[in-house]
Amino acid sequence: MRLHRFALLGMMLGLSGAALAAGTTVDADSLHPGWLDTHASPAQSFYQFANGGWQKSHPIPAAYSTWGTFNILQVRNETIIRQLIQDAAKAHAPDGSAAQKVGDFYASGMDEQLIDRLGIGPLSPELDGIAGIRNLSDLQREVAQLQMIGVDAMFGIGEMQDFKDSSRVIGVAGQGGIGLPDRDYYLKQDPKFKQIRAEYVAHLTRTFQLLGDGRQLAAREAGIVMTIETGLAKASMSRVQQRDPRAIYHVMTLVQLDRATPNFSWSEYFREIGYPQITSINLAMPEFFGALGKDLRSVPLEQWKIYLRWRLIDAFAPYLSKPFVDENFRMQSAVTGAQKLLPRWQRVVNAEDDALGFAVGKLYVEKEFPPSSKAQVLEILHGIRAALKGDLATLPWMTPTTRKAALVKLDLMGERIGYPDKWRDYSTLRIDRGPYVLNVMRANEFEQKRELNKVGKPVDHDEWFMTPQEVNAYYDPSMNNINFPAGILQPPFFDPKAPAAVNYGAVGWVMGHEMTHGFDDQGAQFDGHGNLKNWWTPEDAKRFHAATSCISNQFSGYTVDGDLHVQGKLVTGEETADLGGMMLAWRAFHASSAYKSAKIVDGFTPDQQFFLGAAHVWANNIRPAEARRRVTIDPHAPALYRVNGTLANLPQFQEAFQVPAGSPMVSAHRCVIW
Ligand SMILES: [Zn+2]
Structure with missing residues (x-):
């Protein structure tokens, strides 16, 4: 309940993270002409048009149940993190230091001989x-x-x-x-x-x-x-x-x-x-x-x-030893469709990310997140905040009482970019060179105690609930803040060299999404101070409920793996955030100084670039078993529908690609949040 994330990452059944697929990199050219399927019609399926080429040229590696831009960024991070960890392991850091723990955890996880001998x-x-x-x-x-x-x-x-x-x-x-x-x-x-x-x-x-x-x-x-x-x-x-x-x-x-x-x-x-x-x-x-x-x-x-x-x-x-690892994977394979175990180093890096995520994250941001990125990202974020403020101030259906409370909530919403100001203290966690499983066990216990130690104490407003390296973002209704870890502030989400249109469509959408969570069907029940408290007049609440019900009805109509329906009521909050966020990003782009000088690139108008940037975030292939698992547990709709379902509600999209009325990319009942 605590966090509204942009995407579902961390997997159940101990499956997490990603593996290295030979030669996969995110293209340098930020409009990614190679990702398109130019034979597809944007009016039939914009997702197919924007990502069909990518889907064809990026089959799912055997060790994965899904393969998309998120996975590729994760693999990139894992490779960087492995290097940082190996350097720490070689440095012979003083006993008890963060570097010693980071290095020893990895060494214990890679010591396959000891692991297998101990069973x-x-x-x-x-x-x-x-x-x-x-x-x-x-x-x-x-x-x-x-x-x-x-x-x-x-x-x-x-x-x-x-x-x-x-x-x-x-x-x-x-x-x-x-x-x-x-x-x-x-x-x-x-x-x-x-x-x-x-x-x-x-x-x-x-x-x-x-x-x-x-x-x-x-x-x-x-x-x-x-x-x-x-x-x-x-x-x-x-x-x-x-x-x-x-x-x-x-x-x-x-x-x-x-x-x-x-x-x-x-x-x-x-x-x-x-x-x-x-x-x-x-x-x-x-x-x-x-x-x-x-x-x-x-x-x-x-x-x-x-x-x-x-x-x-x-x-x-x-x-544990190989027979247990293999048996565990056999079950994961049945649930997700993945066909091969990830290489050991990747499994260890992912386990270490869980155990010592902020110690690793500190090393990561020193290397990967220049202060200049922060300024550019903040400019987009503030444009989106201004767009939401403008909407709340002018929404024709909102009564003055509710409007005032909504504006207060937005003013109180905190924003955090990159990484925490205060780093987590791991000094009481003991990590040594083995047995591996005992390091994991002690890390679990450390985390459980760290959490329970908070009970009865004042709230720590400096705490982050995602590590800096995570490729994701979140809104926290109790804190009333939005958080964008360094991990998501890289291409194809954010590229300092890309046309502004692409950045607004991609990272701008992520930001608008998180901000809208403050006002989705759940977020709207919390006030600006993070308290569960009704601040809506009854008639406004009714109108707002009609808007979010429209979204749950729309998404209930979509299916995966043949006949399994998306649970409209499960995805209401996330898809409200997708629709509201896209609208805010589009308005912020149009109000920006960059819009005035935006040019046609590769034959695409700035508005078309905006929507391509948004769709490319979700370039993805998925196995049927995994699609089934996600529809069952994930409050986000499948990638295909996050793009097509959202854009079908946007007249601005239909205008940009001259989509005729009656096309699949035009909702019969248009849903509106902002
Ligand atoms: Zn979300």
């Missing part, structure tokens, strides 16, 4: 702990310990800014404890989801065999895990339900928490995780905890122990 050994203390469970209170204690080292066992614990008092940080517990990407994978009767369930049970069976259990026993254990996880999935809220902030906000005292969770003692739990001072949290999904509490007694203890063994292995398999 499951490093997890013995945890496996012994699980085997020693004799009663419900042992079970609860073990779950608490596993959660602290990063195991998704039963449910999740963390922190959040209090929705209703954004000056406070409170604890939050939410649904979790399942190995497939979403409840739909357990519950949908569609044959493709059934197929993945069958593969999952086979994967569970093989994993228990790797732990030394006989085939028959392993198959029985797999069935037990599947039953427990299906129960948790059934009790879970859908992603659409979770988009309502009021539906996931239930701050409770210890007495209320215990009442909501039968057979579980929250005061003991907080002591077990090391935070006895916590006496109230947001129990985000009370029904889930009600069902889990009942299961605690109705499911036999021996079965819970089998489940916990699985959750432990599922969390750490990617960092």
Whole structure:
């Protein structure tokens, strides 16, 4: 709930990041004539026209489930980061320094011989702990310990800014404890989801065999895990339900928490995780905890122990010996369609990015983000802010009361470019040359504690929730700020040498998108200080709701992998941001001094360059299994529809490419945000 990102990156099932495809670079010529499919008509599918050539010449590498501009930038970053890490590893930095940790983490991850020799050994203390469970209170204690080292066992614990008092940080517990990407994978009767369930049970069976259990026993254990996880999935809220902030906000005292969770003692739990001072949290999904509490007694203890063994292995398999890594990948492959494991160095760089992301990020920005970039980017950003201000001031349907509050919210919206002013302190995290999996485990624990340490303390307004190297951007409704890491401020998003039209269409769209999140169907429920508080008059709220419903209806009509429909209600916020953001970027471009001197390039008018710049952000190919996974879990629409669905609502686009009425690139019911 916390962040509204521009794109879904970090993957489930431990799959993250990208691999090096030979010879793939982002073209220097910023209009990318080679990306076009000039046989396609912009009026039929602008996406095909803008990216059809790219799609043809960029098949998905075997190790990937999707391949696009984001992946190519990630691979570029991974290559840079590997060099930085290797330099750190060679420097023999003083013990305990950030450079020592950065270097040693990588060295431990690359030490394949040691990793393979140790096998499951490093997890013995945890496996012994699980085997020693004799009663419900042992079970609860073990779950608490596993959660602290990063195991998704039963449910999740963390922190959040209090929705209703954004000056406070409170604890939050939410649904979790399942190995497939979403409840739909357990519950949908569609044959493709059934197929993945069958593969999952086979994967569970093989994993228990790797732990030394006989085939028959392993198959029985797999069935037990599947039953427990299906129960948790059934009790879970859908992603659409979770988009309502009021539906996931239930701050409770210890007495209320215990009442909501039968057979579980929250005061003991907080002591077990090391935070006895916590006496109230947001129990985000009370029904889930009600069902889990009942299961605690109705499911036999021996079965819970089998489940916990699985959750432990599922969390750490990617960092163990080859048989575990391969088995883990087999399941990822079934879910995403990727055919080959990434090279080890890339997997280690990605794990290190999770573990020590800001230590790596500090090295990254010193090398990759010149101060001159910041000034140019700010000029575009301020143009977009002015466009939004102009819209809010003049929207004909908005009443004066709502208008005033909206303008206050925009004035209070913070903006941050590049990287944090204050770097994260890793001094209490111990990293050494191995075993690798223990470095990962300690990094997980460090992060879990770092988060829980915030509970009850004032909000740290300097904190960033994305590393500088991440190719993404976000809006945070509780902070009411927009954030653009250095990673996204490079071509094809931002290119100091590109025509201004292209930069406005690409990075300008990203900026307008994040700013519009402050006013999408969720963002509009938070005020300028980040509090969940209604600042709309009833008639304005009704009109605004009609505008966002138009978007959810439009996107519900789109499908992937044959017949799977986009969940219009899941993507409402993101597609509102896409439409609003595109409109703002277009207006900012037209109001800029650069527009006055803009020229025709390669036969394209400045307006045409703007829309090509926008579409090129989403040049992408995707495997059917991955398309299915994303439609199930991702609040963003697929790339094709982010471009075509958004532009079909824009008369400015239709004018730029002379799209006739009645074409697929003209919405029958035009949606309007700004
Ligand atoms: Zn977004």
